[in-house]
Amino acid sequence: MLPLLKRKSNAPAGPVVPAWHPNFREFQKLPDVKVVRTAFFVNGAAIAVLLALALYFGIHEWQLYVLNGQVAEAERQIARDKKPSEQAKVLYKRFQAEEAKINELNAFMAARPVLSEILIHLSVTRPENIAIDGFEFLPNGVGLRLTVRGSPEAAAGYATAYLEQLRNDTELTAFDRAKFEFTNQARNTATGRLSVEFFLKFNAQYADKRL
Structure with missing residues (x-):
């Protein structure tokens, strides 16, 4: 059976009834209830x-x-x-x-020149009839004392030839060979032989150096 249709009321709706009491709450003073x-x-x-x-x-x-x-x-x-x-x-x-x-x-x-080598060289190259009696190291050269065997005339020639030999000796690089000279020449009365002295002058780079 069909339900009975309700008749729609034509009466106007009544007004909304407000709350029966006013809300006096102050929300800013209420406690915070957040977790x-x-x-x-x-x-x-x-x-x-x-x-x-x-x-x-x-x-x-x-x-x-x-x-x-x-x-x-x-x-x-x-x-x-x-x-x-x-x-x-x-x-x-x-x-x-x-x-x-x-x-x-x-x-x-x-x-400076090596003096031992110079003396060895002089001893090796000297003539047989000339003996080296002594030497002296001077500030600007070397002095040689020699004894020359032979007659007076021959001995003088031997000494001159030996001095010329020294002037032409290319091994004597420490010396100014052009200025080699006799410094003394005399006959030894005891032996009858000729005693001579040579002066071998150093080059400028070695002069005035005490050895």
Whole structure:
């Protein structure tokens, strides 16, 4: 059976009845009933920022403390080593002065002629009738004392020939061979032989150097 159709009422709807009592609540004074309050997040964020800043400045303060300690240690070592360093500088200056003297001496030794080689060369190249009795190292050359065997006339010729031989000797590079000369010539009354003296002059680079 079809349900009975209800007749729509033509009566006007009644007005909405307001609450039976007024709302006197002050919402700003009511307690916060939220599970997590907004202030918690604000305070937590502020605390986190403060902790981060404190950690940042703490690390920098620690680094500065360590750096100051390293500087203090370096200054202590500098102060400790300053006196030995000054002494080392004085010794080094003395060493330089002595080294300069040694270098000068070595340069002189390297530049001067080797006298032993000169004497050996003279002994080997001398004529058989001439003997070397002595030599003298002078500031600007070498003096030779010789004895020449033979008659007076022959001995004088032998001595002159030997001097000319020395002037032509290309091995005597330390000498100014053009200025070789007799310095003395005399007859030895005891032996009857001719005694002569030669002067062999050094080159300019060796002159006035005491050997």
